[in-house]
Amino acid sequence: MKIAIPVDEKSLKSSVCSSFGRAPYFLFYNTVTKKDYFLDNRAVVSQGGAGIRASQVIADHGVKALLTPQCGENAGKVLSKAEVLVYKSIPGTAQQNIDEFEADRLILLNEFHSGFHSHEK
């Protein structure tokens, strides 16, 4: 099963990024093969809809579970259509979150915020 985590650096020791849509990188991790890889998040520079674009990437990579501290409504809609489960990450490193996920200790995220849309002001 493939999982994804928004991260601040390209390392398993990286902290989980506080933003999903505008995280600099995504970590992908396969819980069966234990293999991981990182991807630059192109949505970072989006004028808007970063969460939607980031979710598209997550879905395209065949991810089944996303581990994130928070997630916006629109991203939530895309992820739900793509049948990606969204879990609430814990403070700590990406590796710690993978461990927690594999030990079945993470809970599903139940609040999807209405976004921090950069206003045209």
Next chain:
Amino acid sequence: MKNSGTKIAVLSGKGGTGKTLVSVNLASVAEKSIYIDCDVEEPNGHLFFKPKVVCEEDVIVKIPSVNESLCSGCRKCVEFCKYNALAFIKNKPFVFEEICHSCGGCALLCPEKAISEKEKSIGKVQKGISLNVTVNTGILNMGEASGIPIIKKLLNESISKEGLPIFIDCPPGSACIVMESIKDTDYCILVAEPTLFGVHNLNMVYELVRLFDKSYGVVLNKCLDGENPAEKFCKENNIPIIGRIMFDNKLGFLNSDAKIAVRESEKFKQLFSSLLETVMKEVQHETVVNS
């Protein structure tokens, strides 16, 4: 009179500096005028004018409508959309209507002609009368991406056949919605507060009006005795100061009661009359210089 049809925009870098105060009172003190509230996200000029509404019209934009059976899944639309209003999930395209900026690009690009455009109302424009002022208000529905189509409609339809002066109450800030509001104006009034934060906000709109090559002048609002950082900024940059409004409890009370100061008090009538005179002189001067 040479003032015919002059368009004057009132702007500031943030909300609450006094754009509505200045534009509503200038419009009211003019013999006859048109007031346009372009602050479509939170229009408040009508609270002062309490206009008798004579007509109201929906503002329609076009948004994509996808025929899934024609979609080949090429994702050209998804890749193209700058605002990420389209996603492609489980072999189906998916539109986020509130995020769409109605550029029409996706429908143009789609090689299968799977995307057509449908109409959607994003708000309305309202026209009303308040004594000597025709009040035009734009109202954007909550959650919509952009008020620009509303501003376009407001400004297109408010061209005065009688050549009346037009006062445009702009949205706060200096982003595209403000650019749209000042684009065709003859003169810009920048309202500034006497604080360091006020200077920062003034600088934003100062840069904007210079970029658009507009004639402009500053009204210093809420002035107190002592140093005024906004005034200092104007002097350092040779920005013309066309008026000063002193901090005044009475004005504050009138404003918070949604009263129009010039319609209530001779003192404020004089203050804004003289400001209007200055503005009109500046505009005339610019017209002469540029002609």
